[in-house]
Amino acid sequence: MSKFCFEALDKKMRDLMRFKYDQNRKLPFGGKTIVFSGDFRQILPVIPKRTRQNIVNACLNSSYLWQHCEILKLTVNMRLQCMTTDTPAEDLKQFAEWILQVGNGTSEGTCDGCNMINIPPELLITNYNDPIQAMIEAIYSDYIADIANESYLKSRAILVPTIHVVDEVNDYMTAMNNNQCRTYVSSNKSLSEGGNNEIEGIHTP
Incomplete structure (x- = not known):
């Protein structure tokens, strides 16, 4: 702010x-x-x-x-405290340290006035023909089989830099979903019963 x-x-x-x-x-x-x-x-x-x-x-x-102001700094990485069984603690620790190095400007490749950051090879997807397909396969390895598993879907996400790419990823994943489509509609005004308009004054748009 x-x-x-x-x-x-x-x-x-x-x-x-x-x-x-x-x-x-x-x-x-x-x-x-x-x-x-x-x-x-x-x-x-x-x-x-x-x-x-x-x-x-x-x-x-x-x-x-x-x-x-008195500056207080957090010293315990809470994500490491509640780590999942899928990812070893050492990998999480190394990733957390790398993120801090990037934030502090001390990572390899950074220099005064530049923002050149070397991303570890294990974080990159290098072999692909379709970048969106490769990204989805890396994050949701078996999307169709786990589509009904709520915890599986909630435990991962795809982040992209622009709205345009968001639409591309959404369209691609929606096309993979063979479940029946549902449409939820909404209303921006209240409906009065019996010609009583008082309720419209109570609930604003």
């Missing part, structure tokens, strides 16, 4: 809390403890049609509030 959201909350809290103790208007968030959670290596605030400098300037650590 943009730093201006937090700064607006800070001003509102100072304004409210000063009625209890006048000195609260000088304290961040009116003296209340606020916990932020997040990772600056993940998605930054979206500033449409602006520069990288504008985006960085909109982050929380560019706010006057940052000097009052």
